[in-house]
Amino acid sequence: MDIFHEHLVLFLQKDGLPLFCSIDLPVQIDFQEPKELGDFAPWFFPIPSNLCSILPGPNNDFMSSTFRLVVSSPVIPDLTVDYDMRKKTFTIVDQEEVTGLCSSIYTVGQSNVSSIQQNLQLIEDSQSWSDLSKLLSCERVQVVSHDGVSIPLVILYSREAHIHGESPGILYGYGAYGEDLDKSWCSDRLSLLARGWVLAFADVRYSLMPVVFFQLTGLHFPIIIQYFPTHLTTYCSMRNCAFSFDELDY
Template identity: 45%
Template sequence: MDIFERHLVLFERKDGLPQIRVLKLPISVDMMQRVCSDVLPLPKGVCSITPGLNQDYSSSVLRLSISSPIMPEALLDCDLSSKEFAVLQQNEVVCSLIHKAKEKRLKTEISSEQDHDAPNVCRSQACDSTENEVLDLSEMYALEHVKVASHDMVEVPLTIVYSRDLKMEGKSPALLTGYGAYGESLDMKWCADSLSLLDRGWVLAFAHVRGGGELGKAWHDSGRLLKKLNSMHDFLACGEFLVKRGFCHRDFLTARGVSAGGLLVAASIHMQAALFLAVILKVPFLDIGNTMLDENLSLTVSEYEEWGNPENKETFNYIRSYTPYDNLKKAVQYPHMLTLSSFQDTRVGYWEAAKWTARIREYTSVNTNKLTLLKTDMNSGHFTESGRYLHIEDTAFEYAFLLKMVENSTHKIAD
């Protein structure tokens, strides 16, 4: 929420997607009756909204940034009175993609009417254009929002991104990402790194499972404490949907989870290990059973609200039913696994990833061709190093792992 002298700005979510509502101050009874119609007309396809500082109380201009998996982040000023936007800046890195998208549009359009009605490839000042538009790469990449029925028939939002050159014949690899904790919504901002996979024919999917904040507090409450298993069921339902609907090959589904998202992915593979070819667990919360019993750790007591206090017998037994480390079993073919930890991590101990990897190797050392890797960064913390090139190196390492696992699996299928 942002408060100005003459306007109240509310940042909301509807069906899991962000929106902005503006109310004139002071608020009258008539104004409250019209409140539902006061939503700002944002550019189509926005998945992430970040408010600016907006420190000038007397101003009538709201500064914010918007983006999506196919919309590079744009900095906007919005006139709260007229509800008109002005594009101040947009990511310059992808300017070459604009020209590529425009060329593709010109080649595929066969009439001026089609040209008028075609999806927008918008421009911004950052790309040497005077037109006040926001760049949208929907000419090259598709963005879909669907609902997936979970085990209890609750509909779970799933966002799917893929190249428009891709033929949906059930032959593509896919990367499914999830988080589902603390009432936090899954990050749906623009990330240029993802183009590397999209242009290689990958499908990227984001599972907005229960425990997150996409659908409000009730959505969070239905995926925490004694309802945490709903998160895992939701994640698996999204994975199965991708396979059944032909978005990916049944042998090429991969998954990635960070921190509490690592717990989500790791617990999910216990329930259905054969669904995934490979998984990436980054600074993952894998030993929740033992961690929540140690009150000397920095975050244990404050985490009771999310996971519960295992001093309570019912809570203890419930946590034990899904904690990844304690549920590892012998003679199970787990997916290829890359576990990434940070030695200086004060939120999730590096030893959790080490214990996890050691036990998997012990339990699966015989009759397995699955790769189990552990990489520990000795210098970074929970949020890893922030340098530009270090981030690129980390992402390249993760993508190389995924690409290699799919390549090896492809050769086996061909043989």
């Protein structure tokens, strides 16, 4: 939560996904009965995808009506966005430059790569979200753990380099301290994606340091698992995620 002279900003989650909204102050409402969030006419900040990671920027001016966020996803390089809470509009201030894209890596024409770079440079004028979804596929599925708990699994791969049923995979898992696994944009992944690897991110539970790598047998294609152990539930959840990942037949 953050508070300003004329606005209250709430940090929310819905189905495990982040949401930000603002409420105009002062609140003109009768509090004699319990109220729902919708009773306060909140403005939910527009974001490009429900898979985005959202981090508040430096918002130190109490009198300001602008709230800055950094928005990112596995296919969207970091966006710096200013949300005008008074006018209910947004302005894209900047987007991280994408490097490492070339025709030899993603087997796409140089014209396509140039088009992507041009789009990233023109976002401030066009006010449209720019992403790499034409090159990279990113989806969120639910898999069931050993104890029946549903675990979100985000799967990322290159549309060009991925070979169905043959590409190797890496499954990342983290679940300590109520924090989700970081799934924001990371250019370090481009090398693996360019080689056809499938990357999956599982938000499991009860995990702590140190990091462990292992590989399960009995899978249709090789999956290297990175997770943070010391709790049986973590291991079982990661194991179930691995077999579910395999059964999804990527």
